[in-house]
Amino acid sequence: MPISPGSCKFCNSSHLIEFTAFERMLGLGDECTYQQCEQCASLQLKEIPQDLSTYYPKEYYSFEPLVRSNSLHIFLKKLRMRALFAGVPIPEPPYAYWLKKLHPRFDDKIADVGCGNGQLLYELYAGGFKDLHGFDPFISRDQQIASGLQLWKKEIGQSSETFDLIMMHHAFEHMANPREVLKACFERLRPGGKLLIRTPIADAAVFKAEKELWVQLDAPRHLVIGSQKGFRLLAETEGFSLDEIEFDSEAFQFMGTELYQRNLPLTQANLANEFTEGEKEEFQKKALQYNLEGKGDQVCFYLSRRD
Numbered sequence: 001m002p003i004s005p006g007s008c009k010f011c012n013s014s015h016l017i018e019f020t021a022f023e024r025m026l027g028l029g030d031e032c033t034y035q036q037c038e039q040c041a042s043l044q045l046k047e048i049p050q051d052l053s054t055y056y057p058k059e060y061y062s063f064e065p066l067v068r069s070n071s072l073h074i075f076l077k078k079l080r081m082r083a084l085f086a087g088v089p090i091p092e093p094p095y096a097y098w099l100k101k102l103h104p105r106f107d108d109k110i111a112d113v114g115c116g117n118g119q120l121l122y123e124l125y126a127g128g129f130k131d132l133h134g135f136d137p138f139i140s141r142d143q144q145i146a147s148g149l150q151l152w153k154k155e156i157g158q159s160s161e162t163f164d165l166i167m168m169h170h171a172f173e174h175m176a177n178p179r180e181v182l183k184a185c186f187e188r189l190r191p192g193g194k195l196l197i198r199t200p201i202a203d204a205a206v207f208k209a210e211k212e213l214w215v216q217l218d219a220p221r222h223l224v225i226g227s228q229k230g231f232r233l234l235a236e237t238e239g240f241s242l243d244e245i246e247f248d249s250e251a252f253q254f255m256g257t258e259l260y261q262r263n264l265p266l267t268q269a270n271l272a273n274e275f276t277e278g279e280k281e282e283f284q285k286k287a288l289q290y291n292l293e294g295k296g297d298q299v300c301f302y303l304s305r306r307d
């Protein structure tokens, strides 16, 4: 395999190994080159296409319309949020595991970077949070969704606000320069403020086994995928402490990768129809096991700003 020019965006090593990948989600088949760092095992797209928008079709999930709750549902969601933080055993919403760990106060200033339509922030608003800001340069315009919930059509680095908590849910890997992203978050966090980054991870067992067929390589949309080693090094260099790494991978890593092995695009219909209910259950069990063993394909990085 050829040694590639350039340097690792996580650890700066110039020992990069190239491999070829193909756009598979939409079935376009466009070829691109990824580089994997020999030092830290992080992944990066070698050359970022001029126009990435052709790889983000209109129906891309994050541009679906926001679903609002009626006043009864808002009332119930507020009760549920309080129960969640009080440790009452209730059916939990999908975001409960990381939110409980972060345990923000209801008046904390919270940013969601790469917020898409703002649905997650809306759920937090419905649950009682009062100072919510979404950032996404790809939304159509600035939008006041509700009192205390604003979406901004810009990067967080262009904001002059300071936050108690900044989160990124599967947005980090779509950004070309991880060091600049972490710098911008550092500058926009109060000292001691928290940063949550949920992202795929290059240490994934599925990537090791299946290489470019790994569904979360997602060529060429995923521009950088850190390893634990590379991410920790970069985050600590940029003034963060990495408090915890939690694996939260799902059956999707096996199902999506299996579709690519069968040379099928990643559609909801294929995910639904290509597998039996029994297979889906087995995949989910395997995902939980992988998470326990620290070899799942995505993580939550819990960070805090030092000083």
Ligand SMILES: [Zn+2]
Residues within 6 Å of the ligand: 008, 009, 010, 011, 012, 013, 037, 038, 039, 040, 041, 042, 230
């Ligand atoms: Zn590296």
